[in-house]
Amino acid sequence: MRRSEIRNHLLETALRLFNEHGYQATGIDLIIAEAGVAKTTLYRHFETKEDLILAALERRDEEDRSAMRAFVDDHATDPLERIFATFDFLEAYVDDWRFSGCIFVSAAGEHKDTVDPVFRAAVMHKRLTLAYFEELVHAARFVEPKRIAAEIHLLHEGAVVVAQMSRTAEPVRQARQMARKLFATAEQSPLSRSAPHAAPGAKA
Amino acid sequence: MRRSEIRNHLLETALRLFNEHGYQATGIDLIIAEAGVAKTTLYRHFETKEDLILAALERRDEEDRSAMRAFVDDHATDPLERIFATFDFLEAYVDDWRFSGCIFVSAAGEHKDTVDPVFRAAVMHKRLTLAYFEELVHAARFVEPKRIAAEIHLLHEGAVVVAQMSRTAEPVRQARQMARKLFATAEQSPLSRSAPHAAPGAKA
DNA sequence: ATCTATCGATACAGATCGGTATCGTTTAAT
DNA sequence: ATTAAACGATACCGATCTGTATCGATAGAT
Structure with missing residues (x-):
C-alpha cells in the first residue's frame, strides 16, 4: 500500500x-487488524484515539454534505423541489444496508459532555447541514427561511x-410527505420563487 | 438503607x-461508588452489567410512559388537545437540566446489533410509545390513525x-407548531370530534 | 546507490474493565 | 435469642484497553 493512502485507509x-x-466499543486493536496495519503506524498518523475519531468525523462530515449537495444538484433544478430532494438523498442514505443510525447522533450520545x-x-x-438547508430555503424564496430550514x-433527524x-426507509418517505404538506401552505415571498431575476438579499 | 430499597436505589x-x-463509559465501580454500595451487593441483585442496563431501561420505559399518560390526563380533555399535550410533556422533559438526549436512542446507538x-x-x-400515540389519535377520530401517530x-424524535x-427546548416548541399545522388540515372522520364548542381543557 | 523516514511485528507498560471469592458484620424473620 | 440471608469491605482474577518502546525490513527521494 502506498504511503499516502494509509491515512485514508485508516479513516475509512x-x-x-x-x-x-460505536466508538468506545471499537478498540484500536480491532481497527489496526481490520486495516492490516501496525499499531505504531496508526499512532504515527493520529496522536490519540480521540484524534482519530475527530478526523473520522471531520471526513465524514465533508463527505456527507458534499454528497448531499451533489445529489440535490443532480436531481432537481426547481428551488422548491431541491428542498424535497434532500429527503430523496436521505432515503438512499438510510436504505444502505450498512446504515445503523446517524454517526454524529451516536457520537453525541457517547460523548454527552x-x-x-x-x-x-x-x-x-448539524450546524453546517442546517446552514445548507437555509441556502436551499432561501433560494426557494420562503419567508422566515431559518424557521423552514x-x-x-427536524424532519430529517426524526x-x-x-x-x-x-x-x-419508510420514516424518510413519511418525513418527505410531511414536508410537502407543510411547505405547500408555507407562505412564500411576494416575488414568487420562480422569478428568474434575483430577489433583494438573495444569498447564494 | 432498607433492604428492599437497594435495588431501586441502584437502578436510579x-x-x-x-x-x-453513556453505557460503556459508566463502569460498575462508578455505579457502586455513587450508590454507596458494595460490588457484591450489586451483583446479588443483577447477574451482569447488561442485566442492570436492561432493568434500568425497563424501569425508565414504564416511568416515562406513565408520566406522559399522567401529564396528558392532567392537562387536556379535548381529544385533539391531548395530542398536542404530548409535546408539552416533551418540552418539560427536555427542559430538565439533566437532559442529554433520549436514553433509548443512546442505548440503540451504543448497541447497534x-x-x-x-x-x-x-x-x-419506542413501539409502546407509538402505541400510546395511536390511542390518542384514535380517540381524536382521525382517519389513518397509524399514519398520524x-x-x-417522528416529530417527537426529531x-x-x-x-x-x-x-x-425550542425544537420541541417548533415540533408542536408543525404538528398543529399538519393536523389542522388532516381530515377527520365524518363524526367530527365530540366538542364543537370552544376547546376546553387546554393547558394554562 | 545511499540515506532517511516510515513501515510491520512484537512485546510491554499501566490502567481499567466486568466479575468472583472471602470474611466479618449487620439485619430481618422466626 | 437464634438462625439464615444479605450486607460492606477488600483483595483478587483474567481480559482488555490506550499508548509506548524496540528493531529489523522496506520504500521514496536524491
Whole structure:
C-alpha cells in the first residue's frame, strides 16, 4: 500500500467500525487488524484515539454534505423541489444496508459532555447541514427561511432516528410527505420563487 | 438503607449515570461508588452489567410512559388537545437540566446489533410509545390513525435529537407548531370530534 | 546507490474493565 | 435469642484497553 493512502485507509476503516459497533466499543486493536496495519503506524498518523475519531468525523462530515449537495444538484433544478430532494438523498442514505443510525447522533450520545471535542464536532456537522438547508430555503424564496430550514432539519433527524429503530426507509418517505404538506401552505415571498431575476438579499 | 430499597436505589443511580456518561463509559465501580454500595451487593441483585442496563431501561420505559399518560390526563380533555399535550410533556422533559438526549436512542446507538437485547429494549420502548400515540389519535377520530401517530412519533424524535445538540427546548416548541399545522388540515372522520364548542381543557 | 523516514511485528507498560471469592458484620424473620 | 440471608469491605482474577518502546525490513527521494 502506498504511503499516502494509509491515512485514508485508516479513516475509512475506523469510520466503518465506528458505524458498526460505536466508538468506545471499537478498540484500536480491532481497527489496526481490520486495516492490516501496525499499531505504531496508526499512532504515527493520529496522536490519540480521540484524534482519530475527530478526523473520522471531520471526513465524514465533508463527505456527507458534499454528497448531499451533489445529489440535490443532480436531481432537481426547481428551488422548491431541491428542498424535497434532500429527503430523496436521505432515503438512499438510510436504505444502505450498512446504515445503523446517524454517526454524529451516536457520537453525541457517547460523548454527552457539551465541551467534549467529539460532541462539538457532532454539533458542528448539524450546524453546517442546517446552514445548507437555509441556502436551499432561501433560494426557494420562503419567508422566515431559518424557521423552514429548522423544520426540514427536524424532519430529517426524526426520520433517521425512527429509521434507526425500525430499520426501514419508510420514516424518510413519511418525513418527505410531511414536508410537502407543510411547505405547500408555507407562505412564500411576494416575488414568487420562480422569478428568474434575483430577489433583494438573495444569498447564494 | 432498607433492604428492599437497594435495588431501586441502584437502578436510579445507574440510570442517572447512564444518562450522564453513556453505557460503556459508566463502569460498575462508578455505579457502586455513587450508590454507596458494595460490588457484591450489586451483583446479588443483577447477574451482569447488561442485566442492570436492561432493568434500568425497563424501569425508565414504564416511568416515562406513565408520566406522559399522567401529564396528558392532567392537562387536556379535548381529544385533539391531548395530542398536542404530548409535546408539552416533551418540552418539560427536555427542559430538565439533566437532559442529554433520549436514553433509548443512546442505548440503540451504543448497541447497534439488532439482536442485542439492549437494542431490542430500546425499540420496544419506542413501539409502546407509538402505541400510546395511536390511542390518542384514535380517540381524536382521525382517519389513518397509524399514519398520524407515526408522524407525531417522528416529530417527537426529531425534536429530542435537535434539542440534544442545541441544548434548547425550542425544537420541541417548533415540533408542536408543525404538528398543529399538519393536523389542522388532516381530515377527520365524518363524526367530527365530540366538542364543537370552544376547546376546553387546554393547558394554562 | 545511499540515506532517511516510515513501515510491520512484537512485546510491554499501566490502567481499567466486568466479575468472583472471602470474611466479618449487620439485619430481618422466626 | 437464634438462625439464615444479605450486607460492606477488600483483595483478587483474567481480559482488555490506550499508548509506548524496540528493531529489523522496506520504500521514496536524491
